[in-house]
Amino acid sequence: MRAVICEAWGKPGDLKVGDLPDPVPGPGEVLIAVAAAGLNFADTLMIQGKYQEKPAFPFSPGLEAAGTVAAVGEGVNRVSAGDRVLAILDHGGFAELALARESDVFAIPDTMDFPAAAGFPITYGTAHGSLVWRAGLQPGETLLVHGAAGGVGLAAVEVGKALGARVIATAGGAEKGKLALAHGAEAAIDYREEDIRERVKALTGGRGADVVFDPVGGEVFDASLRCTAWSGRLLTIGFAAGQVPQVPANILLVKNLSVIGCYWGSYRREAPELLLSEFRDLFGWFEEGLLSPHVSHALPLEQVAEAMDLLLTRRSTGKVVLTTGKA
Numbered sequence: 237m238r239a240v241i242c243e244a245w246g247k248p249g250d251l252k253v254g255d256l257p258d259p260v261p262g263p264g265e266v267l268i269a270v271a272a273a274g275l276n277f278a279d280t281l282m283i284q285g286k287y288q289e290k291p292a293f294p295f296s297p298g299l300e301a302a303g304t305v306a307a308v309g310e311g312v313n314r315v316s317a318g319d320r321v322l323a324i325l326d327h328g329g330f331a332e333l334a335l336a337r338e339s340d341v342f343a344i345p346d347t348m349d350f351p352a353a354a355g356f357p358i359t360y361g362t363a364h365g366s367l368v369w370r371a372g373l374q375p376g377e378t379l380l381v382h383g384a385a386g387g388v389g390l391a392a393v394e395v396g397k398a399l400g401a402r403v404i405a406t407a408g409g410a411e412k413g414k415l416a417l418a419h420g421a422e423a424a425i426d427y428r429e430e431d432i433r434e435r436v437k438a439l440t441g442g443r444g445a446d447v448v449f450d451p452v453g454g455e456v457f458d459a460s461l462r463c464t465a466w467s468g469r470l471l472t473i474g475f476a477a478g479q480v481p482q483v484p485a486n487i488l489l490v491k492n493l494s495v496i497g498c499y500w501g502s503y504r505r506e507a508p509e510l511l512l513s514e515f516r517d518l519f520g521w522f523e524e525g526l527l528s529p530h531v532s533h534a535l536p537l538e539q540v541a542e543a544m545d546l547l548l549t550r551r552s553t554g555k556v557v558l559t560t561g562k563a
Contacts, residue, residue, distance in 0.1 A: 238560070239296040239331030240540045245285035248544035253537050256296065259328075259335045261309035266341045268321060272354035272534065273329035274300040275556040276387075277476070280544050282327065291327050298329020301336075302344065302353035303562065312338045320344050322353040324361075324504060329354075330537060332560050339508045342515045345523050352529040355387060355555030358500070360518050360527065361511070362473060363391040363449070366498035367399060369510070371447045371469045375400030380436060380445035380460065382452045383476060384421060385412035387555045390530055392449045393419050398526040401447070404439055406432055406456070408550070415553055419528065432456065436463035444468060454479035467492040530554030536561065 239256045261267040279297045281287040302322040305315050315321055315338070322344050323329075323336035344353045367373040379396040383389035384405030396403045397420035405416035406425045413424030425435045436445055444465035450457055454477030460470055461484070472495060475481075483495055503510055521527045532553045535543045537560060546552040 237332040238537065240298070240537055240558070241294050242283045242297060243294045246283065248280065248283065248541040248548075251283065251297075251540050253540070256294065256331065258333055261307050261312075261335060263310040264312060264338050265309040266305055266312055266315060266321070266323070266336050266338055267307040267309075268301060268303045268323055268334050268336060268341070269306040269562055270301045270329065270332055270334050270560050271303040271350035271562050272301070272557045272559045273298045273331075273334075274355035274358065275543050275547055275558060276300070276358060277474075277547060279330075280548060289326060296328050296331045298327060298331070298334070298558075299325050300354060300357050301325060301329035301334050302350045302356075303334075303560075305341075306333065308338075314338055315341055315343060320346070320350075320353075322357050324357050324501075330540060330558055332562055339511075340504060342511075342519075345519050348519075348522060351531050351534045351557045351559065354557045355531055356518075356529055357515075359387040359391040359555065360395065360529075361514060362388050362498065362500040363395040364514055364518055365500045365503060365510075366449065366471045366473060366496075367392065367395055367447070370496045370498045371471055373399050373401055373447050376402070377446035378402045378404065378440055378443075378465070380404045380406070380448045380463070381416070381421070382406045382427075382448070382450045382456050382460070384416040384424070385553045386451070386476070386550075388451050388473065389449070390416065390419055390554050391527075393421050394527050395521075396420070396449070398521050404436060404445065412553060415530070419530070427456070432459040433463040440465070447471065449473065451476055453477045453481050457481035461487050461493070464491065464493055469494045469496055472497050531557055533557070534559050
């Protein structure tokens with residue numbers, strides 16, 4: 237099979253496209269003929285050897301994929317050959333064929349195309365899991381979403397809106413703010429030009445946000461602590477800014493704040509049954525038109541380095557996906 241191949245730790249430009257042996261599904265496994273694969277920041281870490289998982293060389297990166305079931309292993313009964321599916325993977329999505337555990341494979345709606353499906357599971361899974369399971373976001377509450385034009389941020393805007401919250405978005409630049417508004421945000425803050433704390437206070441009558449969704453960290457996290465409402469919840473999702481913040485406990489004490497971590501990927505191991513109900517809800521919202529996955533770039537496997545550069549330099553919005561030409 238044709239695949240993006242990582243033969244040694246290095247940069248995106250060191251990756252090549254070549255042939256790897258076709259995988260064969262074992263018990264409980266599903267073989268997927270990949271049409272498209274979602275690109276994530278974690279992929280750029282994995283090829284450098286900086287991710288928690290370090291596959292044996294040679295390997296193909298890629299943590300999420302969509303396509304058609306090609307074959308199933310012994311004991312698989314949730315999906316069958318020919319089904320249109322998406323899957324979450326440990327690696328291997330940037331290839332014409334990918335193996336996934338049955339528990340990580342979900343049949344997609346007929347109206348969802350493969351590029352949208354390829355970038356769907358991690359972003360929307362994270363947004364839904366963090367806002368519902370961890371923060372308990374309620375209708376009528378104010379949700380502040382940072383990095384709102386990126387993949388997981390834009391998903392959080394839509395999921396928050398679907399849950400009945402009032403959504404305020406922050407993004408870098410007017411165009412990215414317009415994208416967040418188009419996907420359901422009530423207001424957008426350009427963090428390059430505006431003070432996040434002051435704008436949130438102004439938009440909420442001085443009260444602040446009930447829930448903050450933060451995949452950025454760094455100075456954005458510090459601003460969030462100061463514009464979260466009394467008894468609010470601050471979700472820490474990731475650290476795109478590159479700086480892991482330190483929490484001043486006195487602010488938590490005075491404002492009765494909760495800082496809540498959410499690593500959605502851990503639910504695959506610890507509570508996989510939750511993902512079944514989660515994706516039922518998410519696919520239902522998609523079919524109702526409440527979710528509209530945004531793919532800014534769809535590039536062939538051969539342009540994997542360019543695709544990663546789009547992500548690393550923040551020139552993309554929503555998701556970047558790689559395509560195999562196998563619809």
